[in-house]
Amino acid sequence: MIPVSSQLSDELISILRCPSCHASLEAMAEGGYRCSGCRHEYPEARGVVRFVPAQNYADNFGFQWHRYDRTQLDEGDVRSSERNFKARTGFTPEDLRGKLVLDVGCGMGRFAEVATRYGARVVGIDLSAAAEVAARNLAQRDFVALQADVFQLPFAPESFDYIYSLGVLHHTPDCEKAFKILPQYLKPGGEIAIWVYSAYNKWYRFSDFYRRFTSKMSPKTLHGILSVAVPFFNGVNSFLKKIPLIGRPLAGIIQHVFPVNLNPNKPMRVLDTFDWYSPTYQSKHTYEEVFRWFESCGLVNLRVIQQSVSVRGQKLPLQDKEIREREVLSLGSASR
Numbered sequence: 001m002i003p004v005s006s007q008l009s010d011e012l013i014s015i016l017r018c019p020s021c022h023a024s025l026e027a028m029a030e031g032g033y034r035c036s037g038c039r040h041e042y043p044e045a046r047g048v049v050r051f052v053p054a055q056n057y058a059d060n061f062g063f064q065w066h067r068y069d070r071t072q073l074d075e076g077d078v079r080s081s082e083r084n085f086k087a088r089t090g091f092t093p094e095d096l097r098g099k100l101v102l103d104v105g106c107g108m109g110r111f112a113e114v115a116t117r118y119g120a121r122v123v124g125i126d127l128s129a130a131a132e133v134a135a136r137n138l139a140q141r142d143f144v145a146l147q148a149d150v151f152q153l154p155f156a157p158e159s160f161d162y163i164y165s166l167g168v169l170h171h172t173p174d175c176e177k178a179f180k181i182l183p184q185y186l187k188p189g190g191e192i193a194i195w196v197y198s199a200y201n202k203w204y205r206f207s208d209f210y211r212r213f214t215s216k217m218s219p220k221t222l223h224g225i226l227s228v229a230v231p232f233f234n235g236v237n238s239f240l241k242k243i244p245l246i247g248r249p250l251a252g253i254i255q256h257v258f259p260v261n262l263n264p265n266k267p268m269r270v271l272d273t274f275d276w277y278s279p280t281y282q283s284k285h286t287y288e289e290v291f292r293w294f295e296s297c298g299l300v301n302l303r304v305i306q307q308s309v310s311v312r313g314q315k316l317p318l319q320d321k322e323i324r325e326r327e328v329l330s331l332g333s334a335s336r
Helices: 006-015 059-067 080-089 110-117 130-137 175-185 202-214 219-241 247-257 266-277 287-296 318-334
Strands: 025-027 033-035 048-050 100-104 121-126 143-147 160-166 186-195 300-304 310-314
Touching (some): 006 121, 048 130, 080 186, 080 310, 100 175, 175 186, 202 247
Parallel strands (some): 100 160, 160 186
């Protein structure tokens, strides 16, 4: 079975539900789970229980995270994933310590690594086989990875203290619908934070044009092209910036027409550029949109976090929910 702490293991079996009929699940001796209702089996393979078919629209992410399995993990003095986590969620070690957390779209585990370092017990789900990489990277942490679909999550309602999804929901067929599924899994008083691509800066128009073709390529072919193109355009960018007066404007134009990542870390350049051009789906959003999503789910205490577009909100605590329900009932009675 999955090598996690006894506390997380006990919690997991208590909150897991069949995505099809929503009945409870029971562990199988050979690994994986069986539904107590419809008897459907969810097997374990390479350390990860599978709640989805092997092939899906997120296959490209499985390719990239198997190839760049540790590129984004914080190590030594490098804390870029932790900085991004804070800028996109606002969650602190004090918030997460001792809490049960859901990471929606965990990839190779970069943000789950931060959350477990903060003392959280984390369940990560990913539609792609990247879940295998996360399970391997965080094998010694309070973490379990499941291969599952955000549109059919295998959990009981009100299971998690915190939920976050960073850079993932905009890669689903319907970002709004995907988000609106998540608050039901928060405990009363629990909090959720998401980060989605911004629609304010139109720099992405050229990349969206290229994506008509690149998103249809095999991950291996696209990666081969970008392994040449990204260093080339980075070199052009660096060269042009050395030319007085016209160099920087020219570099800006080329970067706008041929967008590639300019991260100082060479593997990250290719990885992030691949992440732009490979997904089947990639939507962009405004704060106005995202706030409407949060409000329509009854979430309160909405906050804009540092990195655009990041929003955090809270599910009504049980006492406040009961007060609001009584107010609604009294208003209904008064109107009769």
